Amino acid sequence: MSEKLTNRQVRSIKKMLANKGRRQQLKELKSSRPPEQRPKSRTPRRNDWDEDDEDYFTSEKIRRAEKIKAGPRPQAAEVIEREPEVTGTVIEIRSGDSLVMFGGRTVRAMLPAGARSVQGMRSPLAVGDLVELGPGPSGIASITRVATRQSALSRAVSDSSRQGSKMRAHVLAANVDQIVIVCSPKEPPFRPGLIDRYLVAASRDGLPAAVCLNKTDLGISDEVEAALEGYAALDIAVLRTSAETGDGLERAREQIAGKVSLFTGHSGVGKSSLLNVLEPGLALRVGDVTQATAGQGKGTHTTSSARLIPLSLPETFVVDSPGIRTFTVRGMAPRDLASHFPDIDTLAANCAYSDCLHSAEPDCAVRAAQHIDPFLRGRYKSYRLMLTELGR
Ligand SMILES: Nc1nc2c(ncn2[C@@H]2O[C@H](COP(=O)(O)OP(=O)(O)OP(=O)(O)O)[C@@H](O)[C@H]2O)c(=O)[nH]1
Ligand SMILES: [Mg+2]
Ligand SMILES: [Zn+2]
Known part of the structure; x- marks a missing residue:
């Protein structure tokens, strides 16, 4: 008996064959x-x-x-x-x-x-x-x-060449398989708000994301540890590394093996340093200590342009990118924002209004819950800020 394939099946077979071609080329x-x-x-x-x-x-x-x-x-x-x-x-x-x-x-x-x-x-x-x-x-x-991109992570940047508040899209990298959000416990300080922005953009752009806390040798406060556990509970891969001591490198290799990964995050968190220790011989330029401490991640950027680099692990590529100061998310309606915060989205079922935006509505389950859960409080803060930026 011969069965007619659905369009969806045809697309998935084509994709599979195309991936096979890509792997061979790599x-x-x-x-x-x-x-x-x-x-x-x-x-x-x-x-x-x-x-x-x-x-x-x-x-x-x-x-x-x-x-x-x-x-x-x-x-x-x-x-x-x-x-x-x-x-x-x-x-x-x-x-x-x-x-x-x-x-x-x-x-x-x-x-x-x-x-x-x-x-x-x-x-x-x-x-x-x-x-x-x-x-x-x-x-x-x-x-x-x-060529048409298979994937891309983008943020919105203000267009300095125009008057008013026009924004343009800045594509950080195209055709990557995942993003690795690199952060540090201090020097520069841990900023969960930035992680949340990356996670929303990655979700919007259909890209898996991992959070990598580098500089573990500087110590991890209870607050940072709680945040990492909060992200892990959302099924986000959480890595802990130190380019200084070599802590966590094996786990990091496992996470990037066989994929094209964009390493991104604030300036000075150690993206290039981490890649240098993950791949001995790479010799990417890294910031000096004085710059990293004095600038708190807001000083001169050491990496000035994104670069695609093959690693010796099979079929493994990374993009080392310059540190960013802010990550503005555009390209979605305010009512769609919560769908990119899985924890908030789950709670939303208990809100009094089905179209609750969790801002000023009465009987909002999200607003109530964030009073008792510190991790959710941080996530809610990110959500509200982003909601305002999206025009609500
Ligand atoms: N203590 C400690 N310092 C680190 C670690 N990783 C990097 N550093 C230091 O942090 C500073 C910044 O490192 P970079 O690798 O240049 O940081 P980056 O994220 O690539 O910065 P940009 O290229 O500006 O975005 C340097 O002084 C590194 O030596 C680490 O695991 N522990
Ligand atoms: Mg760098
Ligand atoms: Zn609500």
């Missing part, structure tokens, strides 16, 4: 060069493309890209002369150009002048984007196409 990229020559990147992912693009990103094309002879690792970036069109992954965005990796090479690339600004976006390109390259002027490759 494998080829990592095994194509000896470790010391490996470029800091990952290879294109077939399922980043629209379904209409299936033929476009054929294995033939990938083979052609891979066949381009891999030279020694470039000091900065190679200059592309005349190449056939190839696909690659954006591994770093700089002020004037981007670095794109393809077939074991890193090249400088730029969007054509007309495509450099997209309304409502800080930049049309993000680290992790899969792009098509063609020859460009002055030996810099031209980005002829940016």
Whole structure:
């Protein structure tokens, strides 16, 4: 008996096949060069493309890209002369150009002048984007196409070039599998409000998130410990690490193995330091101690642009990103905010009004509960602040 597949089944089979292709490509990229020559990147992912693009990103094309002879690792970036069109992954965005990796090479690339600004976006390109390259002027490759993103984490940033309070989306990274929210117990201080904002954005963008408390060697207060337990109770992976003592590295490796992870958080929490100890030999620039203590995480950022980096664990990639000061969430109606706070959402069933926004409504179960649960009190505070920012 033959059964007709539903559209949903067809989509899931296509996704599975695409993932298989992607895994194979990642494998080829990592095994194509000896470790010391490996470029800091990952290879294109077939399922980043629209379904209409299936033929476009054929294995033939990938083979052609891979066949381009891999030279020694470039000091900065190679200059592309005349190449056939190839696909690659954006591994770093700089002020004037981007670095794109393809077939074991890193090249400088730029969007054509007309495509450099997209309304409502800080930049049309993000680290992790899969792009098509063609020859460009002055030996810099031209980005002829940016593939549809499989995932992306974005925050809203104010648009300084305009009057008023216009906001634009800043995509921290594209095509990642999870975000790792790095924080510290002190220097800079623990800020659960920022963690809540990341968690809401990750939930909105359909990305799993883990919380990583680094600098455990500085001691964990009861308050911080209670917050970590609160997040763990929400089924969020909680890691405790120290780049200084090596505490918790094995668990952290387990969490990132086989995935593309965006490491993000305040400046000075130790994102780059942690990656350096997770992958000996990486040698990412880290802040000096005086800067970290004096600035309390608000001083100069040590990492200045996001970078996609392959680790030696199989199929494992990380994005080291610059510290952020604030994380503004947009892109949802105020009434949808609670659905991104699972603890608040569960309690909402007991509110007197089914459309309760848990702000000033009478007989609100969330408002009542936060008086007796300190962790929920912090979450509720984050919720109210975000609700106001969303226009309520
Ligand atoms: N005590 C202690 N200090 C750490 C630890 N990890 C990092 N540091 C220190 O914290 C400071 C900041 O570390 P970075 O790795 O540059 O922090 P970052 O999060 O990458 O900062 P940005 O790149 O600015 O976002 C440096 O002085 C590190 O030596 C840790 O586990 N324990
Ligand atoms: Mg850094
Ligand atoms: Zn309520």
